[in-house]
Amino acid sequence: MSPERDPDATDPLHKAVGTITATVDEPERTILLPRISTDPVDELVERVRPQLGRAVDALQVAAALEAAGHTDRGAQVEYGYSDVFVLAAEVYKRLGPLSPVDEATGAATAGAGRRDGLRPVWHGPLYLLPSATFPAVLAVVGRPGLVLGLVVAGTVGWVFSGVTAYAAFRLLGSGRPRSAARLLxxxxxxxxxxxxxxxLTVLPHGGLPLAVMMVCQLAYQMASTLLVFYRREWWLAATQLPAFLLGTMYLLVGGTTARRWAVAAAALGVLAAFVAALHATRAAARVEEPPARDPLLPDSTTLVGVAGYGLCSAVLLFHAQMPYLLDRLDIAAAAAPLLVSMGFVEWRTSRFRGNAVALTRRARRPEEFAAVLWRAIGRDVAACLAVAAVPGAVLLAVLAHAGMLSPAGTVMTLAHVALAGAYYLAFLLAGRGRYGWLCLSMVVVVALHVGVGGLLGVAPLLGQDGSALADTSLHLGGVLLLQVLFALGLLPVIGQVRHYR
Known part of the structure; x- marks a missing residue:
């Protein structure tokens, strides 16, 4: 709670009346002049408004104030508030409501109510929508070079969109929505x-249809990045729903006509999503912003770390599934539970910092803080695994009913369920800038999977035609090892209170 204040200190009408009285009735009492000075909190608000006028919550304000050197002691002595968090709450309140342009950008608004806070949960099913058209696209593009095209375009799109989103969020957090929009x-x-x-590089392997598919794949990844950034998930869903329905119809009935409709809907859906994504940036691209005092983009070391994290993540997922994409449906489909649950993983990660900040006010000793925090991480990891296990069980039941389930498919599904917990820990590491540890851990796991598989003669990436069950079991073991490595990476940093105060 903020201390009681003299209303004259902040009320403009009282300031004006006080000034007139001092000037006309008691001109000799110059001692009254301080009454017309600006409230120090108002001065602070105006100083931070260019950077924080679009803050999503008081926690963002608190982080910016601490980064600028404000401490609990300063909050008490200079502003009369008990600590930086209470001061930040007052600053956030005085920043006022968002402007219409801020509302249009979407990414800058925290949203009102619990429903908006749960928005990331729906990202998982959204990521899965385009996969319904894959069989129809496969029938048109053909098998030669398809896996190469999918993996190359997917990896490049993953890395490029990840770096772009990171840089744009940094610009937005610095109060530069126009720069963020133009970058996007x-x-x-x-x-x-x-x-x-x-x-062009894959033309000899798959021809023009494969090349067109890769362009469409990259266009969709960039469009989805922009629409999620500006919180236009419903736009993305609307553009992909016709392709999803027609792709599902092709799966059920087959036929040339259904295939053509599904492929046409997929292409038009990508075009519609891309146009919608560019339209979503228009309002923010016209916002006026002050001249830049600091470099607009993050330092190159950080961007390299983000790119490396994206590249290693793509390699981790693709290297295990690539040999089975065309011939083993039960193994190829094993990624579905992870995709569906990734929205939940994002949501739990986004809630972690707020919970940790609240915990700093209750914990009395550093060791108590760290212990409670690790228990919270354990509960979140368990929740991520449980959420991923539900669609995993459904997938296994459907495949078993269709007579298409093998032991290798079951193990690969378990590996992707375990990856949901690993990615939760990865997001926490990324939030603390530990990209080097993230990349090293994933490189070690991939190397062990391929290396041990090569020694056992079961590594399909090395051209070995061994047991798929042994190969997928090695991958599952690698994912479990990855969870341990990620937890070890968090050990020296996660309990440091300075990250949350």
Whole structure:
């Protein structure tokens, strides 16, 4: 609670009346002049408004104040508040409501109510929508070179969109929505055009249809990045729903006509999503912002770390599934539980910092804080595993009913369920800038999977035609090892109170 204050100190009308009285009735009492000075909190609000006028909550304000050197002692002595968090809450309140342009950008608003806070949960099913058209696209593109095209375009899109989103969020957090919007516009066009040279490299392997598919894949990844950034998930869903329905119809009935409709809907859906994504940036791209005093983009070391994290994540997922994408449906489909649950993983990660900040006010000793925090992480990991296990069980039941389930498919599904817990820990590591540890851990796991598999003669990436069950079992063991490595990476940093105060 903030201390009681003299209303004259903040009420403009009282300031004006006090000034007139001092000037007309008692001109000699210059001692009254301090009454017309600005409230120090108002001065602070105006200083931080260019950077925090679009803050999503008081925690963001608190982080910015601490980064600027404000301490609990300073909050008490200079502003009369008990600590930085109470001061930040007052600053956030005085910043006022968001402008119409801020509302249009979407990414800058925290949203009102619990429903908006649960928005990331729906990202998982959203990520899965385009997969319904894969069989129809496969029938048109053909098998030669398809896996190569999917993996190359998917990896490039993953890395490029991840770096773009990170840089744009940093710009937005610095109070530069116009710079963020223009960066996203440029990156969307460049990222899509990257598909042209990539497509040319695979022409000898799959021809023009494969090259076009790669361009569309990159366009969709960039469009989805922009629409999620601006909280336009419903736009993305609306553009992909027709393709999902027609792709499902092709799976059920087959036929040339259904295939053509599904492929046409997929192509039009990508185009619609891309146009919608560029439209979502228009309002923010016209916002006025002050000249930049500091470099607009994060330092190159951080961007390299983000790119490396994206690349290693793509390698981790693709290296295990790539040999089975065309021939083993039960193994290829094992990624579905992870995709469906990733939205929940994002949501739990986003809630972690707020819970940790609240915990700093209750914990009395550092060791108590760390112990409670680790218990919270354990509960979140268990929740992520449980949420991923539900669609995993459904998938296994459907495949078993269709007579398509094998022991290798079961093990691969378990590996992807375990990856949900690993990615929760990975998000926490990324939030603390430990990209080096993230990349090293994933490289070690991939190397062990391929290396041990090669020694046993079961590594399909090395051209060995061994047991799929042994190969997928090695991958499951690697994912479990990855959880341990990620937890070890968190050990020296997660309990440091300075990250939350």
């Amino acid at each position: 516009q440029t990156a969307a066009l460049v990222g899509t055009l990257l598909g042209v040279p990539l497509g």
